[in-house]
Amino acid sequence: MPEYLCYFSCCKVQDLSSVRRWEQQGRGAKIEEAIIEEFKAHFHGKLIQPKDENYPNSMPYPTLQAAFDELYPPGLQWYWKGDFVNELSDEAIDLDIKYAYEMPTMLSTMHYYPIDGKPHQVGPSDTPWAYRQAKWSKVIVGVDPDPRNAEAITAWASEYWEAQRPHSESGAYVNFMMDEGEERVRATYGANYERLATIKKKYDPTNLFRVNQNIEPAG
Numbered sequence: 001m002p003e004y005l006c007y008f009s010c011c012k013v014q015d016l017s018s019v020r021r022w023e024q025q026g027r028g029a030k031i032e033e034a035i036i037e038e039f040k041a042h043f044h045g046k047l048i049q050p051k052d053e054n055y056p057n058s059m060p061y062p063t064l065q066a067a068f069d070e071l072y073p074p075g076l077q078w079y080w081k082g083d084f085v086n087e088l089s090d091e092a093i094d095l096d097i098k099y100a101y102e103m104p105t106m107l108s109t110m111h112y113y114p115i116d117g118k119p120h121q122v123g124p125s126d127t128p129w130a131y132r133q134a135k136w137s138k139v140i141v142g143v144d145p146d147p148r149n150a151e152a153i154t155a156w157a158s159e160y161w162e163a164q165r166p167h168s169e170s171g172a173y174v175n176f177m178m179d180e181g182e183e184r185v186r187a188t189y190g191a192n193y194e195r196l197a198t199i200k201k202k203y204d205p206t207n208l209f210r211v212n213q214n215i216e217p218a219g
Helices: 016-025 028-043 061-065 090-101 147-167 182-203
Strands: 009-012 077-085 109-114 136-144
Touching (some): 090 109, 090 147
Antiparallel strands (some): 009 109, 077 136
16 A cells, blocks of 8 residues: 555445445455455545546645535534554454444444554654554544434444454544543553653643643643
8 A cells, every 4th residue: 555545444324235345355454455446446536536547646635624524514412432453353344344234323433544654664752652553543433413312322432442442452543532531541642651741740730731631740
């Protein structure tokens, strides 16, 4: 996969024939080939002009940022869970297929965002991000406009995430996390946490900036 190509695999409620096709074609080492073929077949010559016969061209960053605006307008109910992933095992893929069939609402989804190329060329202690060896950043999201469905989307995302824990790392991309406590934040930053807490003590000793996945000032 060339470094300039950005893609992600996902599960959504739409045409379940795609899920069944990936179940048949995308096992183990073949999953990337199945994803690429599905991607090329769907997007070639439609949303973006192809650079050559194999891959699409680049697009302006604002276009990418606005890609989901119509699908996910303001005011929706959201529940997020995430993890870093090193390997898409057959067992993990089976769970993805199971929970894809059980998706509670049309707007709920799961994405695997690939981590490769340049991120792997940076050491785990060179920046706050400790999971430089990870291959994927996974997000599970329960979404619906009706507050009455909040319990259903939360239960689906939570159960899905718990089932996938044996196949995931301890940390996650922080924007894919809810309020999950200090232990989860520490696991995400790993060996970098104490260094970050020391910096936080220097520049924000009262923990003013705390409405986030908070790193508390060192004691």
